[in-house]
Amino acid sequence: MTQTNTAPLARYRTMRRIRSFEERVGELFLRGASAGSMLHLSIGEEAVVGVTAAMTEGDSFTTHHRGHGVFIGRGADPARMMAEIAGKEAGYCRGKGGSMHIADRALGHLGANAIVGGGIPHIVGAGLTYRNLRSGQVSVAFFGDGAMQQGILYESMNMAALWHLPVLFCCINNQYGMGTRVDRSAGKLAFSERAEAFGLTGARVDGTNVEAVHQVATALVAGARAGQPGYIEIDAYRFYGHARMDKSPYRDPEEEAEGRLRDPVVTARARLAVAGLADEADLARIDAEAATEMDAALEYAVEAVAPPLASMFEDVYAPGTAQPRPQRDRLAAILSEGSRA
Amino acid sequence: MTQTNTAPLARYRTMRRIRSFEERVGELFLRGASAGSMLHLSIGEEAVVGVTAAMTEGDSFTTHHRGHGVFIGRGADPARMMAEIAGKEAGYCRGKGGSMHIADRALGHLGANAIVGGGIPHIVGAGLTYRNLRSGQVSVAFFGDGAMQQGILYESMNMAALWHLPVLFCCINNQYGMGTRVDRSAGKLAFSERAEAFGLTGARVDGTNVEAVHQVATALVAGARAGQPGYIEIDAYRFYGHARMDKSPYRDPEEEAEGRLRDPVVTARARLAVAGLADEADLARIDAEAATEMDAALEYAVEAVAPPLASMFEDVYAPGTAQPRPQRDRLAAILSEGSRA
Amino acid sequence: MSAFETTYREAIRQALLDAMQADPDIILIGEEVGLYGGAYGVTKGLIELYGAERVIDAPISEPGIVGVAVGAAMTGLRPVAELMYVDFVGLVMDQLANQAAKSRYMFGGQIGVPMVLRTQGGTGRSAAAQHSQSLEAWMLHVPGLRLVMPATVNDAYHLLREALRQPDPVVVIEHKGLYTMKGVLDVDTPDGEWGQPVIRRAGTDVTILSYSRMLHESLAAAEVLAGQGVQADVIDLRCLNPLDDTMIFESVRRTGRAMVVTEAALTGSVASEIAARIGEACFDWLEEPVLRIGGEDIPIPVSPALERGAIPSAALIAEAGLWLVKREAPAWAP
Amino acid sequence: MSAFETTYREAIRQALLDAMQADPDIILIGEEVGLYGGAYGVTKGLIELYGAERVIDAPISEPGIVGVAVGAAMTGLRPVAELMYVDFVGLVMDQLANQAAKSRYMFGGQIGVPMVLRTQGGTGRSAAAQHSQSLEAWMLHVPGLRLVMPATVNDAYHLLREALRQPDPVVVIEHKGLYTMKGVLDVDTPDGEWGQPVIRRAGTDVTILSYSRMLHESLAAAEVLAGQGVQADVIDLRCLNPLDDTMIFESVRRTGRAMVVTEAALTGSVASEIAARIGEACFDWLEEPVLRIGGEDIPIPVSPALERGAIPSAALIAEAGLWLVKREAPAWAP
Numbered sequence A, B: 001m002t003q004t005n006t007a008p009l010a011r012y013r014t015m016r017r018i019r020s021f022e023e024r025v026g027e028l029f030l031r032g033a034s035a036g037s038m039l040h041l042s043i044g045e046e047a048v049v050g051v052t053a054a055m056t057e058g059d060s061f062t063t064h065h066r067g068h069g070v071f072i073g074r075g076a077d078p079a080r081m082m083a084e085i086a087g088k089e090a091g092y093c094r095g096k097g098g099s100m101h102i103a104d105r106a107l108g109h110l111g112a113n114a115i116v117g118g119g120i121p122h123i124v125g126a127g128l129t130y131r132n133l134r135s136g137q138v139s140v141a142f143f144g145d146g147a148m149q150q151g152i153l154y155e156s157m158n159m160a161a162l163w164h165l166p167v168l169f170c171c172i173n174n175q176y177g178m179g180t181r182v183d184r185s186a187g188k189l190a191f192s193e194r195a196e197a198f199g200l201t202g203a204r205v206d207g208t209n210v211e212a213v214h215q216v217a218t219a220l221v222a223g224a225r226a227g228q229p230g231y232i233e234i235d236a237y238r239f240y241g242h243a244r245m246d247k248s249p250y251r252d253p254e255e256e257a258e259g260r261l262r263d264p265v266v267t268a269r270a271r272l273a274v275a276g277l278a279d280e281a282d283l284a285r286i287d288a289e290a291a292t293e294m295d296a297a298l299e300y301a302v303e304a305v306a307p308p309l310a311s312m313f314e315d316v317y318a319p320g321t322a323q324p325r326p327q328r329d330r331l332a333a334i335l336s337e338g339s340r341a
Numbered sequence C, D: 001m002s003a004f005e006t007t008y009r010e011a012i013r014q015a016l017l018d019a020m021q022a023d024p025d026i027i028l029i030g031e032e033v034g035l036y037g038g039a040y041g042v043t044k045g046l047i048e049l050y051g052a053e054r055v056i057d058a059p060i061s062e063p064g065i066v067g068v069a070v071g072a073a074m075t076g077l078r079p080v081a082e083l084m085y086v087d088f089v090g091l092v093m094d095q096l097a098n099q100a101a102k103s104r105y106m107f108g109g110q111i112g113v114p115m116v117l118r119t120q121g122g123t124g125r126s127a128a129a130q131h132s133q134s135l136e137a138w139m140l141h142v143p144g145l146r147l148v149m150p151a152t153v154n155d156a157y158h159l160l161r162e163a164l165r166q167p168d169p170v171v172v173i174e175h176k177g178l179y180t181m182k183g184v185l186d187v188d189t190p191d192g193e194w195g196q197p198v199i200r201r202a203g204t205d206v207t208i209l210s211y212s213r214m215l216h217e218s219l220a221a222a223e224v225l226a227g228q229g230v231q232a233d234v235i236d237l238r239c240l241n242p243l244d245d246t247m248i249f250e251s252v253r254r255t256g257r258a259m260v261v262t263e264a265a266l267t268g269s270v271a272s273e274i275a276a277r278i279g280e281a282c283f284d285w286l287e288e289p290v291l292r293i294g295g296e297d298i299p300i301p302v303s304p305a306l307e308r309g310a311i312p313s314a315a316l317i318a319e320a321g322l323w324l325v326k327r328e329a330p331a332w333a334p
């Protein structure tokens, strides 16, 4: 339940934790401990917490490849996340998925997806489940502006509207899909018009204002729960490169500098102080706690052990059903004198 | 060039020819001479002639599976069409494509398609060619209301708008996709809003009024030629079943009877008479000529010979390049004493 | 009473009926599965029985439909998504191979996708290049997916029932040419074990391996061969992914000769996989090369005569078999 | 001067440059091919040279992009569509297999689709299950398509140049692990004939057949084998569809032993097709079974150690080769 006094502070804390987490992911990479370099930081997009906070227990979601922030917003354990990003056995997915494929059934995370748009229809399917079971749950898809040009999004929107499903489409518009600014990828930028044309309730919100996002999201989630699916677009800016190796040479430095001024964490912090909901000491403590928590997550991930080699054959199919046959077993069966005699 | 006096009559003639052609396709099937039963008649959709007449020589197009009428509108030879539908060597595609895959490079027909939505992006590609070559041509995609729920349509619309391509999207909304009425497949029915949201100029026109269709199409084709892609929807009714075997048991007979009153051919005929552009004798002559022409096309197709068996290996790859190896040749090479000695 | 004669189509319908009756979480979703009753009539009447919430007529949005099924499966339903023609699988391979098949793995075992994708393929109706294909090889090559292709009325029922009990995604490919085929359905007794081939005819001279409609061409060929004194062991592969090859190897080691028959374009087909496995595991037992017989490496032409010519017939299988076993060359041999 | 050392990445870029210079109808279309210069830097600088009408940054709309390329190819351009990862091919298989590959056939030879689809695949970057696959087998199984996979710097150039002269659609799959590999590019002299394999190392005891990055593992294995007195004939398959098997058969008939190596999940792979063909055509010459060595039948895990373990290594190939040729079992043998 949203409490006018403490909730904004809680949201700030979550945003700060996301920011700190992402900074540690960068460090993990620099220390050579990440599984690969396909690490997409959500710095600048922390106002998504306005949406995650509008969801309740039992609601589910999918994310795109830049989904760390969303997951933390829904209650993720940063240590297990970081361990997954490091490809370790202790990670959320036993080191099989990594940054782009984190999931957690318990928290309703139906999966981050490395196919742009790939996870979007899954929430429509979840919505179908909730409708059929009359469970009152909502499912939310988080994706980027790039996914606005994937056809499957419109198929998903249409089905959601046609069947009045309890779902919300959340576009985190950070202005870029890799090196392509959104005006170079879309014929028309008023994306919420698209959503409306497909029968959704559409809205676009300033991504520096987590409370505004939260207000709109709360209404849309309620609408979705009542069978009117919605679309919310968070107008943000991608602070850094697309992935860890990208220095965004295709961006105008001036634009970039300006974009980074649109900082949802800094803005929220200032607003809390102005509104008298927290003083500098409170905020500094929150910041420090986040830093400590994420330092620990980083160390946990670095220390954690790699998955055993044989685990690669597990989880292809459910336990107790036919399992993949390791190549060496096959080769041995062919080549060992025994079977060829 | 449209001439106010003779053009409407010419359009009527084309519509009547389409109607007669489709009736003969039905006969071809009943005589057991069609290649299969996947025959989709465009009866009730003849006002599409308003669009085909707005195109000029050199313009290209693709159609869906219900494209006979469109092709006749663009000048097809009905005999070669009918022969193709019968799977004969003399057909447009040497008996390889059939009703759902008719094409004619000479007339700009880039292909009928049996994948709902499959041919739509091809006109965007054609538009890219015309833009790059500054050729002044336009390309038009014809498809049904069913394709409005295929994601590739929106990807295509977006690219067309983004790159200002000379293309037109023409939705022949006959209210049904197989047994599904359009209100059971779309969350919102004002499809031209979708097109507009993607940056196209959109319009919906009464499908019993070929002249109205022609007027709107002429403006949209001109706009497209100037770099503003368009969308036109023809509001029609599918008179008969989805394909030849379908008796539409899922349709309300009353609705069907009413729908068939919305007859574009009958309406056009009456309007011509009322406007004094033709008298009953003229119109009867046109009707009779169409009947005679299509009778001849039917007989031509029935008489035509089947393609030679060996032709199945041709046209997989271009002549002069590596060709598929017939199975018997391979088996013979393996099994004949010679090569195993 | 539990065994009766019916058609392949009705057997599938019965399986859906029985499964939906037993498990309220099963839903059907696909184009025309409801009011229309399915493009080939398989789901006729189900919407009247189970309502529009469980029998869902979907828009023409194949990628979306499969994606919706994935999400529904992840959250507790057991969807049967229908793809009207396997030819459209090119639209959904991402949702099938990257999403449905890999979720359990990527997510470290947390999230399974217990869904079934029903579809049908094959030639026989002059439906041309985009409505006549046999594309099972694409799905054979996807770890995490299961793939079954029933050839008999009884299997049409039981493989689907079993698919609906699996914790992982199963693709069921029916054959459009088999829907009207009659046979005995025994709802209590499957033709064989889930995941295993079945020997449909016992023989000692050559093993013929096939599945789906080609099983029947193979059985017809076996009759012809029997007339010439050649007894063929005819094996129905049924469950293609994962592929259990034990029974295959046993048979070939007995007969010393093998032919693998598929309706699909031969290159890169299921037949190639089977032949390669036999070549590895039965090398010392083989008297002759493992012969593959498949569709020509061409798109399917619409013209009926060409269409028939593009795929294997009982006659061709028998000719090749005689040549293989008795060194009797057919008329078309060089 | 026409031969110089460069990288695989630069060779591809050079091919695009030279081809675009020679043929104004060639356009590039794909995600990030312009300003960004390609996800792997292959198209860097081309938009500056040829402008945004010929180097087209496309929205993230893979099915649409390939469809646009098909239409452009039908009407006179020669598009090079880029799919950033072959893993996304599941989104475009309809446009590729049902449209690009079948148009010439369905339309009776009237309309060809002279387009190239460039993409890259393979493991090596801990990019996980949706960015590490080797999916060439799907395209092997599509009549009407051509498929090439360069393993060397010179082939990276020449196969692409030749693909851009073909009247039919060609898929070119590069390997992400090879972009930084150095080698000699001779722009006047291809490694071999278009459509044919190339013998990369001559030997007499065993034929090792592979392609793309696995060629290099195979060559490394051949070195190890040579140290043990086993001389391997190493063949680079290069052009997989259509597959010309003449040279393959010649080699295996000489050596009497064959191993086919692929990085892809083994079941249903290109290796299975090659093994099946050898089994048919070289039966009387084979001393030992045709051995397939491939990726495990699992999705690719993100963890680096697991990822490496999921695909063949030079060590494994050499071990299998020694076992095959000299009956020397490796340490892991039972």
Ligand SMILES: Cc1ncc(C[n+]2csc(CCOP(=O)(O)OP(=O)(O)O)c2C)c(N)n1
Binding pocket: A040, A064, A065, A066, A114, A115, A116, A117, A143, A144, A145, A146, A147, A148, A174, A176, A177, A178, A238, A242, D031, D060, D062, D084, D088, D091
């Ligand atoms: C289907 C697909 N196409 C392309 C890619 C490569 N890719 C990964 S992220 C990305 C940009 C996505 O942009 P956006 O959706 O705006 O998300 P952002 O990265 O900005 O958060 C691209 C093109 C992919 N992973 N999947």
Ligand SMILES: Cc1ncc(C[n+]2csc(CCOP(=O)(O)OP(=O)(O)O)c2C)c(N)n1
Binding pocket: B040, B064, B065, B066, B114, B115, B116, B117, B143, B144, B145, B146, B147, B148, B174, B176, B177, B178, B238, B242, C031, C060, C062, C084, C088, C091
């Ligand atoms: C991708 C794909 N999905 C489904 C089908 C099966 N199918 C053929 S026509 C049709 C209905 C199409 O409806 P619409 O687009 O309105 O065209 P109409 O038949 O009404 O002219 C369907 C579902 C198909 N051919 N292709």
Ligand SMILES: [Mg+2]
Binding pocket: A144, A145, A146, A172, A173, A174, A175, A176, A177, A178
């Ligand atoms: Mg973005």
Ligand SMILES: [Mg+2]
Binding pocket: B144, B145, B146, B172, B173, B174, B175, B176, B177, B178
């Ligand atoms: Mg329709």
